[in-house]
Amino acid sequence: MRRLSGALLLVVVGCSAAAVETTTSVSTTTTAVVSATTTTTEPPVECPPAPYELDFLPVEVGHTTLDPDEIDPDVWTSVGGTQTTFWGREDGTVGIALVRGTLPPVDWPNEKGDAEVDGTPVVVGPHPDGTWVAGWFEQPEGRCDLYAMVFYPPVSPAEVEQVLEGMIRVAG
Numbered sequence: 001m002r003r004l005s006g007a008l009l010l011v012v013v014g015c016s017a018a019a020v021e022t023t024t025s026v027s028t029t030t031t032a033v034v035s036a037t038t039t040t041t042e043p044p045v046e047c048p049p050a051p052y053e054l055d056f057l058p059v060e061v062g063h064t065t066l067d068p069d070e071i072d073p074d075v076w077t078s079v080g081g082t083q084t085t086f087w088g089r090e091d092g093t094v095g096i097a098l099v100r101g102t103l104p105p106v107d108w109p110n111e112k113g114d115a116e117v118d119g120t121p122v123v124v125g126p127h128p129d130g131t132w133v134a135g136w137f138e139q140p141e142g143r144c145d146l147y148a149m150v151f152y153p154p155v156s157p158a159e160v161e162q163v164l165e166g167m168i169r170v171a172g
Contacts, residue, residue, distance in 0.1 A: 047083045047101035047144035052117070054087070054096075056166035058159040061087050061095030075106060076133065076150040081143070095155075096163065099148040104135045115161060117147075118169040124160060132160045138169075 057063060066086040071077070071094060077084045082101035089095045112125030117136060124134040130153035138145040151160050 045081050045101070045143050047081065049083050049085055050098045050100040050147060051170050052098065052167045053170055054163060054167055056162045057087060058095065058155060058163070060089050060154070062090065064088065066092075066094065076104065076131070076148060079105060094152050096152070097150040099150070101144050101146060102148055103137065103146045104133050104148045104150075106133075108133070115164045117164055117167045120169075122164060124164065126157075130154075132157070134160070134164060 054063075064087070066088040068084055068086060071084075071086055077086075077097050077099055079099070079102040082099050084100075085098045086094050087096040087098075106127070108123075108125040109128060110126055112123050115122045115124050115134065117134075120136050120138060122134050122136040124132065126132050132151040132155055134147075134149040134151075136147050138147070149164070151163070
């Protein structure tokens with residue numbers, strides 16, 4: 001009987017051993033490195049006024065310039081960092097705007113012609129909004145070496161040509 005008891009004991013122990021489960025757990029540690037970056041944006045370069053004198057102005061346009069703070073910017077004059085000089089009419093509206101620091105922001109949908117401003121090649125042409133626009137650059141072609149000149153209606157092609165031909169570059 002002892003043999004039988006011993007055999008039963010082995011069977012019970014064997015069954016018990018099979019019923020015992022071993023659990024293994026793996027511990028994982030994750031480290032996240034967060035780096036702070038800062039981005040600084042520099043304000044656009046503020047260009048000085050355009051270094052040109054106008055010897056000829058259309059009859060309706062006076063030699064007095066208008067205060068840029070009192071003019072509502074439009075597609076031609078609203079580029080940040082630029083410097084705009086406005087010549088007004090007797091009724092207070094803008095006749096001509098000379099913008100330093102940008103080329104015209106809108107391409108000419110119509111034919112355009114070539115002209116000169118004090119020996120510098122200029123591209124000029126009419127736009128559907130009634131304006132005539134000229135664009136050119138001086139060397140070395142930095143931001144403040146870009147120019148756009150807008151002639152607001154009413155203006156004739158002959159007047160645009162005369163104004164451009166009568167511009168003289170002065171120091172600056």
